[in-house]
Amino acid sequence: MSTTVLSIQHLSKSYGALQALSDVSFEVPKGSIYGVLGPNGSGKTTMLGIITDVLRPDSGQYTLLNSPDHEQARKKTGTLLETPNFYPYLSAYKNLEISALIKGVSTMEIDPVLERVGLLARKNSKFSTFSLGMKQRLAIGAALLGNPELLILDEPTNGLDPNGIAEIRNLIKGLAVEGRTVVMASHLLDEVEKVCTHVAIIKNGKLLTSGSVGEVLASEDVIALRSVDLKKLSDILPGIAGFSKLEWQNEQILLHADLGRSSLEAINQYCFENGVILTHLALQRASLEARFLEITH
Numbered sequence: 001m002s003t004t005v006l007s008i009q010h011l012s013k014s015y016g017a018l019q020a021l022s023d024v025s026f027e028v029p030k031g032s033i034y035g036v037l038g039p040n041g042s043g044k045t046t047m048l049g050i051i052t053d054v055l056r057p058d059s060g061q062y063t064l065l066n067s068p069d070h071e072q073a074r075k076k077t078g079t080l081l082e083t084p085n086f087y088p089y090l091s092a093y094k095n096l097e098i099s100a101l102i103k104g105v106s107t108m109e110i111d112p113v114l115e116r117v118g119l120l121a122r123k124n125s126k127f128s129t130f131s132l133g134m135k136q137r138l139a140i141g142a143a144l145l146g147n148p149e150l151l152i153l154d155e156p157t158n159g160l161d162p163n164g165i166a167e168i169r170n171l172i173k174g175l176a177v178e179g180r181t182v183v184m185a186s187h188l189l190d191e192v193e194k195v196c197t198h199v200a201i202i203k204n205g206k207l208l209t210s211g212s213v214g215e216v217l218a219s220e221d222v223i224a225l226r227s228v229d230l231k232k233l234s235d236i237l238p239g240i241a242g243f244s245k246l247e248w249q250n251e252q253i254l255l256h257a258d259l260g261r262s263s264l265e266a267i268n269q270y271c272f273e274n275g276v277i278l279t280h281l282a283l284q285r286a287s288l289e290a291r292f293l294e295i296t297h
């Protein structure tokens with residue numbers, strides 16, 4: 001049975017007349033990488049601010065690590081809300097020493113953490129000599145001090161080059177393999193699909209959908225079909241089990257359907273039995289971008 005690490009219940013928050021978050025609820029299972037996905041300004045940072053006690057909600061609440069005591073649970077949580085102000089002229093090690101001091105964590109943890117984020121060999125280099133990707137890895141290292149069960153990261157790959165992005169994504173996946181739970185905000189559907197196991201999609205402060213990435217992003221299959229008689233094909237397709245809708249393209253029809261309730265063979269047979277010979281039949285899952293646009297527009 002999966003345990004819930006973070007439970008968000010009916011959170012609302014407004015800034016004056018602007019409703020930044022509106023009755024948002026979802027549950028984060030232990031060991032998941034939970035993406036909070038939404039376009040800029042959708043309320044992601046506001047939500048992460050609330051669950052890290054930087055902001056107060058107008059209403060609603062959250063439960064962290066099943067503890068009634070936020071203060072206690074916070075000790076087992078690592079956060080990275082914005083790139084921290086490391087000292088540019090101090091080494092990676094010295095910077096983490098300051099972070100450890102602030103967190104009340106033993107300096108014995110610093111080397112293992114530097115190793116974990118791939119910076120041990122550069123522990124004595126000045127922060128100012130680091131690439132953006134290395135700076136971000138050091139920031140995640142700081143969040144890892146205290147061996148947290150849960151990490152909360154706001155747009156952890158923002159502004160990085162493709163190499164840096166790949167490093168951070170691999171690092172995040174590795175954290176979950178170690179049994180930690182990660183909650184991360186992202187405005188990139190592709191990133192959520194590549195990194196996350198679960199997703200909550202928010203738009204204008206409202207939760208549109210949440211669940212496992214498989215459930216949320218691929219709840220519908222798209223199948224491309226061609227035939228000499230497209231008109232007849234379009235007439236018969238609505239009779240297929242799991243049918244959702246049709247889309248006309250130049251020389252083919254895209255069938256949106258739930259293949260859990262049908263199969264390509266069954267579609268082929270159905271068409272044949274209804275007098276349509278298919279010249280092409282292929283599964284063409286909705287591009288995730290299209291799915292995201294569909295969800296958020």
Ligand SMILES: Nc1ncnc2c1ncn2[C@@H]1O[C@H](COP(=O)(O)OP(=O)(O)OP(=O)(O)O)[C@@H](O)[C@H]1O
Pocket residue numbers: 015018020038039040041042043044045046047187
């Ligand atoms: N302190 C504030 N005062 C007034 N409005 C704010 C404040 N903070 C955020 N907002 C507004 O609340 C809405 C949600 O902002 P938020 O930063 O939570 O969204 P976001 O999804 O994290 O966006 P981004 O990715 O651009 O940071 C936006 O319209 C933003 O302009």
